[in-house]
């Protein structure tokens with residue numbers, strides 16, 4: 050089946066001015082490839098600063114002006130040009146943004162969800178979507194400052210899903226929500242996918258991702274290091290990359306063993322494997338050679354020594 054979304058070799062960098070007129074380029078996403086078929090929920094999992102929101106913004110063509118982008122993004126087989134993205138954004142392709150600041154503070158919630166349209170059908174759909182997320186009917190009449198954080202999140206999601214999108218890009222959609230509200234939202238994403246949409250779920254929370262995702266792509270310091278089926282996460286032996294295994298071992302049900310160290314910042318990327326400084330399997334070459342992203346055992350991995358189980 051033709052993918053809904055197909056990203057090939059996406060790289061993003063920022064132009065920055067050091068001192069005076071001296072310009073430097075800060076690479077933040079490198080060579081990212083990913084595809085989503087109709088009916089699929091694909092999760093992108095990575096820690097803070099790994100490039101998740103930038104990926105979402107690149108897909109919606111809302112990156113900041115001082116950024117540069119390489120690679121190809123195709124939507125239903127055709128490249129997503131700026132004009133095409135602008136035409137599809139908000140209707141066929143929707144973003145659930147990470148921050149509630151995306152709500153217009155000067156506009157009541159109802160008109161924001163309805164995007165200014167007043168037809169009875171639209172108002173009806175708005176009321177239905179609010180009810181679905183457990184928001185009282187008078188939410189329509191409120192301004193964003195009159196909402197709690199959790200309500201504002203649910204309003205953002207309502208705004209996104211109003212139009213029966215074909216591609217949903219959800220950037221950390223559930224922080225601050227209780228388990229029931231989060232479950233309801235994820236359940237709705239799953240339903241949209243079961244109805245034929247593609248869903249890209251962006252989160253730092255692997256456990257949450259595994260509740261609905263079909264596949265998981267793991268992002269580390271701006272690069273995908275593994276793409277695995279959700280079922281591969283049943284045992285660490287099913288996984289390919291040492292970082293993915295470390296994420297697995299850090300889950301509460303697997304002993305909550307976090308790995309020491311932290312992800313390198315964009316200006317401090319090592320030459321070889323980006324995970325080498327923290328990798329329990331690191332050997333000589335890993336520090337020098339940057340590993341390619343390749344197929345391995347039915348998934349993808351960026352490691353020259355994949356699939357070795359840690360004792």
Ligand SMILES: Nc1ncnc2c1ncn2[C@@H]1O[C@H](COP(=O)(O)OP(=O)(O)OP(=O)(O)O)[C@@H](O)[C@H]1O
Pocket residue numbers: 063075077095096097098099100101102103104113147253314315
């Ligand atoms: N406008 C910008 N100029 C320069 N660097 C930026 C800019 N926006 C983001 N970055 C850098 O790009 C990297 C990735 O940022 P991004 O917001 O995508 O992270 P994230 O994975 O979404 O993190 P979080 O989980 O905290 O939301 C970070 O190191 C960040 O500092």
Ligand code: NI
Pocket residue numbers: 101102103147220
């Ligand atoms: Ni983010």
